[in-house]
Amino acid sequence: MDIPVDLLINAVVAGLLIGGFYASVTAGISISFGMLDIVNIAHPGFIILGSYIVYIINSTTGADPVVTAIVMLPVFYFLGMGIYLVYYAAFERRGQEALRGLAFFFGLLFITEVGLILAFGVDYRYVEARYIGPTWHIGFVDLPLRMLVPCVVSLLMVLGLQLFLMKSFIGRAIQAVAQDQLALQLLAANPTRIKRVAFGVSIATAALAGAFLIIIQPVEPSVGREYIGRAFAICVLGGMGSLPGAVIAAMLLGVVESFTATFYGPSWAPAVSFGFLLATLAVRPAGILGR
Secondary structure, X not given: OOOOHHHHHHHHHHHHHHHHHHHHHHHHXXXXXXXXXXXXXXXXXXXXXXXXXXXHHHHHHOOOHHHHXXXXXXXXXXXXXXXXXXXXXXXXXXXXXXXXXXXXXXXXHHHHHHXXXXXXXXXXXOOOOOOOOOEEEEOOEEEEHHHHHHHHHHHHHHHHXXXXXXXXXXXXXXXXXXXXXXXXXXXXXXXXXXXXXXXXHHXXXXXXXXXXXXXXXXXXXXXXXXXXXXXHXXXXXXXXXXXXXXXXXXXXXXXXXXXXXXXXXXXXXXXXXXXXXXXXXXXXXXXXXXX
């Protein structure tokens, strides 16, 4: 089958753009799941919560969704710290974080969804911004700004997180806390405090991811469920706790999904992408950049 070059290149570009968005969805899970061993399946719920807060502010004031999300970062950071304090007191301190902790986060996801349904109903909500409609045309390559802006800002966010983890003492402590808490204490760092900060950072990323999501597509309270499996798959595929690996895995998964949707239909995309995940892990069980 002869595939037109322009269609092939546009499929790659579309996959890279959606992969950039997937990176923002996965960044927080890479920190909580990959570095802290906390299986926060409620993370997509916080992303949807961020989408609705952006929607409220955008519809009432006309503020730019990305700028609104940046302003919301401290709020979501302290929300994450508070959630970790509850999680630690109820489960982790008692050594019951495995199954009961998972049920705790499932409950948070359920409460978030039900709360949004009671407040807003099940109708789709969307935002308005000057870059949502237009598309840049470079030769035969199409670059929808509603995809390009989230991709670029998402990559900048992940780059900032990686620099924070590599260059700051707290960042290096976050990477070490799941490996050896005793050694961390010998360096005068409180593991519980480090985890609290790390979990706050992971939830803060949901504010930006929520803004990106509602820019890309209209949202309703349960749409976050679509991203639970995909986000954890990207985290594992990239290598547990590796943000660069998560970006690479997100881009690869985005391209695979784009190719499948373009040439075989969107209904095949999830099956092919997860098949790609299994094939990669069969060759490299630790993930792309796992150690």
